[in-house]
Amino acid sequence: MNTQQLKQIAAAMVAPGQGILAMDESHPTCNKRFEKLGIPTTEEKRREYRHMLLKEDGMGQYIGGAILFDETLRQTTLDGKPFAARLNEIGIVPGIKVDKGAKELALHPGEKVTEGLDGLRDRLSEYYELGARFAKWRAVITIGDDIPSRACLVANAHGLARYAALCQEADLVPIVEPEVLMDGTHTIERSYEVTHAAQQLVFEHLEEQGVVFEGMVLKPNMVVSGYECPQRADVRQVAEQTIRCLKSTVPPQVRGIAFLSGGQTDEEATEHLNAMNSLGEDMPWRLTFSYGRALQQAAMQAWNGDTNNIDQAAKVILHRARMNGAATNGEYSPEMENAA
Ligand code: 13P
Numbered sequence: 383m384n385t386q387q388l389k390q391i392a393a394a395m396v397a398p399g400q401g402i403l404a405m406d407e408s409h410p411t412c413n414k415r416f417e418k419l420g421i422p423t424t425e426e427k428r429r430e431y432r433h434m435l436l437k438e439d440g441m442g443q444y445i446g447g448a449i450l451f452d453e454t455l456r457q458t459t460l461d462g463k464p465f466a467a468r469l470n471e472i473g474i475v476p477g478i479k480v481d482k483g484a485k486e487l488a489l490h491p492g493e494k495v496t497e498g499l500d501g502l503r504d505r506l507s508e509y510y511e512l513g514a515r516f517a518k519w520r521a522v523i524t525i526g527d528d529i530p531s532r533a534c535l536v537a538n539a540h541g542l543a544r545y546a547a548l549c550q551e552a553d554l555v556p557i558v559e560p561e562v563l564m565d566g567t568h569t570i571e572r573s574y575e576v577t578h579a580a581q582q583l584v585f586e587h588l589e590e591q592g593v594v595f596e597g598m599v600l601k602p603n604m605v606v607s608g609y610e611c612p613q614r615a616d617v618r619q620v621a622e623q624t625i626r627c628l629k630s631t632v633p634p635q636v637r638g639i640a641f642l643s644g645g646q647t648d649e650e651a652t653e654h655l656n657a658m659n660s661l662g663e664d665m666p667w668r669l670t671f672s673y674g675r676a677l678q679q680a681a682m683q684a685w686n687g688d689t690n691n692i693d694q695a696a697k698v699i700l701h702r703a704r705m706n707g708a709a710t711n712g713e714y715s716p717e718m719e720n721a722a
Contacts, residue, residue, distance in 0.1 A: 400707060481519040483496065581631035638669075
């Protein structure tokens with residue numbers, strides 16, 4: 383383990399004014415989004431789409447790291463450059479999703495555990511050879527009447543910690559993602575309670591496995607009311623409760639915290655991040671974004687599977703990246719959307 387390198391990479395992924403682009407949708411997820419728009423679900427279209435996302439050199443100004451899916455790391459852009467080389471060219475650290483998806487947790491109906499530890503050491507060394515310098519593993523926690531169970535929280539925390547240790551051994555910075563889903567009728571208080579429990583266990587397990595906090599990035603959900611909650615908390619409450627939670631669970635050595643968007647609208651995700659960075663709170667870690675949908679959805683619609691739309695769509699994602707870059711400094715305002 384090269385601790386110095388891990389620290390440097392982690393710092394570059396969450397550099398001031400920058401966040402992470404999650405463009406690591408698995409085939410089923412990517413295809414589902416394509417199908418909704420009537421885009422052919424072929425390898426070639428996925429390649430063209432991801433070429434578009436990285437077409438503007440300016441993306442490197444707002445994006446410090448990009449998470450790829452296995453297929454993309456082995457592909458080239460439409461100009462024939464390996465995607466990892468394209469990322470390096472514009473100053474973005476290449477990363478890779480390494481989990482094998484969330485599967486049903488045995489004896490626990492409605493709950494999931496993420497798979498992918500078997501053979502992971504060998505896959506990580508291949509990914510390093512292919513140019514990846516960080517990795518991602520996502521655990522999924524659902525809020526319901528009697529869930530999550532402790533069994534689900536412990537199984538996922540253990541998996542995340544084993545994964546993170548293997549990454550650091552292979553000189554890859556682990557993004558540790560315990561995602562408490564935002565779907566449901568639950569209140570923000572319930573979201574706080576579950577998110578707090580999940581994060582606390584994750585850090586206990588990370589410590590137990592010897593993971594170096596300076597060389598990792600946490601990717602949490604924001605603490606929000608469930609989408610179907612009759613009375614949803616406002617932006618300020620979300621910002622305050624999320625920071626309160628992180629302050630009580632995340633060790634100060636952790637380099638950065640990069641939120642997932644979890645189905646929020648583009649502007650909602652940007653506003654929440656901006657609000658957290660405007661509270662004037664003293665925070666030991668950098669607070670930024672690692673959005674998938676909230677960075678990509680407008681650009682995917684603008685592209686719509688048509689090669690002629692690549693240039694226009696590439697500007698759409700550049701705009702979203704710029705808005706979120708501003709939010710990492712608490713400098714975003716909705717008027718900036720109209721100015722564009
Ligand atoms: P969303 O921002 O669309 O939630 O995706 C982030 C991600 O990478 C989930 O693992």
